[in-house]
Amino acid sequence: MNAPPSERYDRAAEDVGNIVHLEHVNVTQPDQELATLFYVAGLGGTRDPYLMVGTGNMWVNFGRTQMHLPTRAPQRLRGTIGFVVPDLAALAARLARVAPELAGSCFAWREVRGAIEATCPWGNRIRCHAPAPEFGATDLGLAYVELDAPAGSAAGIARFYRDVMRAPVRVEPGRAWVGVGRNQHLAFVESEAPLAVYDGHHIQIYLADFSSPYRWLRERGLITLETDAHEWRFQWIVDPGDGRRLLQIEHEVRSMKHPLFGRPLVNRNPEISNAGYVPGSDAFRGRY
Numbered sequence: 001m002n003a004p005p006s007e008r009y010d011r012a013a014e015d016v017g018n019i020v021h022l023e024h025v026n027v028t029q030p031d032q033e034l035a036t037l038f039y040v041a042g043l044g045g046t047r048d049p050y051l052m053v054g055t056g057n058m059w060v061n062f063g064r065t066q067m068h069l070p071t072r073a074p075q076r077l078r079g080t081i082g083f084v085v086p087d088l089a090a091l092a093a094r095l096a097r098v099a100p101e102l103a104g105s106c107f108a109w110r111e112v113r114g115a116i117e118a119t120c121p122w123g124n125r126i127r128c129h130a131p132a133p134e135f136g137a138t139d140l141g142l143a144y145v146e147l148d149a150p151a152g153s154a155a156g157i158a159r160f161y162r163d164v165m166r167a168p169v170r171v172e173p174g175r176a177w178v179g180v181g182r183n184q185h186l187a188f189v190e191s192e193a194p195l196a197v198y199d200g201h202h203i204q205i206y207l208a209d210f211s212s213p214y215r216w217l218r219e220r221g222l223i224t225l226e227t228d229a230h231e232w233r234f235q236w237i238v239d240p241g242d243g244r245r246l247l248q249i250e251h252e253v254r255s256m257k258h259p260l261f262g263r264p265l266v267n268r269n270p271e272i273s274n275a276g277y278v279p280g281s282d283a284f285r286g287r288y
């Protein structure tokens with residue numbers, strides 16, 4: 001006999017915390033031509049056709065998420081940016097194709113344990129995974145950002161995201177996990193090695209409860225930018241227990257009333273070319 005509906009479904013599995021979406025990672029870089037080769041021709045993203053179309057910045061779409069790449073001295077995220085891509089073999093072929101043009105830069109790539117790890121021309125580490133249940137019903141997009149953190153900081157970082165940002169967290173030995181939206185996450189991995197000096201790169205998140213974390217941070221002087229009605233920023237992750245400053249990474253925090261929330265992003269099928277072109281195959285057809 002079937003179980004009653006109350007037992008048939010795991011209702012808690014559908015819960016979402018207060019950070020409803022991790023939309024973009026922003027790293028400045030000095031050369032739009034190399035950035036196009038890596039993020040568009042190589043990784044298979046789609047240059048946003050509507051916004052930031054000049055040479056001063058480039059937004060590259062991956063499903064519902066983006067990389068933001070303003071033209072300035074290069075920044076390097078202290079960790080790894082995780083993507084889901086529809087086809088790792090196709091990704092490997094594209095990376096092999098762009099490799100000669102990226103020779104002499106930090107660019108590198110390798111297959112490792114069912115994923116592909118690529119390094120951008122300026123040293124940012126990207127890990128690409130095939131679609132899998134842990135990433136939800138998505139074939140393309142930013143799945144996580146994994147950040148290096150000082151030894152002994154994981155528990156305090158988890159307390160910050162749980163108590164201040166109101167996100168679901170898990171603490172594992174040497175590691176904090178923060179749930180984001182439907183199937184994304186942030187991870188903080190303790191490292192004994194000294195962290196590089198923070199260079200100002202940022203991540204962007206949307207919050208459902210936009211004002212409670214803001215009030216907590218403002219009372220402690222931790223708001224770094226009052227952008228507009230829909231956005232504020234902070235940089236220090238602090239332990240709410242003792243106020244200890246644990247790790248710097250700018251968070252661009254937007255409300256769900258921000259005009260850009262839920263903006264439809266154009267995604268192409270990176271496998272088509274003019275040779276053997278099939279009419280109607282231009283757009284990305286996967287899930288995101």
Ligand SMILES: [Fe+2]
Pocket residue numbers: 024026068202203204252
């Ligand atoms: Fe941003």
